[in-house]
Amino acid sequence: MIDAQGYRANVGIILSNGSGQVFWAKRIGQQSWQFPQGGIRRGEQPEAALYRELEEEVGLRPEHVEIIGATRSWLRYRLPKRYIRRHSQPLCIGQKQKWFMLQLVADESCVRFDASAKPEFDGYRWVDYWHPVSEVVFFKRHVYRRALDELAPCLEESTT
Secondary structure, three states, rough: HHHHHOOOEEEEEEEEEOOOOEEEEEEOOOOOOEOOOOEOOOOHHHHHHHHEEEHHHOOOOOEEEEEEEOOOEEEEEEEHHHHOOOOOOOOOOOOEEEEEEEEOOOOOOHHOOOOOOOEEEEEEEEEEEEEEHOOOOOOHHHHHHHHHHHHHHHHHHHOO
């Protein structure tokens, strides 16, 4: 779903393990890492997209997690010009994301990458809270920083 300004609606998922660390996922067949994320379908609410994407990408169901926070508004990033598909209509120039902070309440063994026919990830690790800002692809860094800044108090409350 792309809005009038050219931004695709998306959810971003920050999953914590209760020790202040976050789930950092490795894209399948690559050496790039990111938080799980995915598009919001037409007519779908962000929270519904969150649960659908969470299950598709990492095999976790709603009962495996607890939502402990969400960004107040959409956070946007623009794609570098080389990634914009100029012949696509409508033209997508970037993403607007609603970010959710989750806590894993199930056993870590519930994480699975074979929950969909086309897995997006093939590995993960638990990293320090701020680590993703320095490792994610450059054009997403400011959005990651903003999401982590806004949601840090939620994680602090859940771990105290």
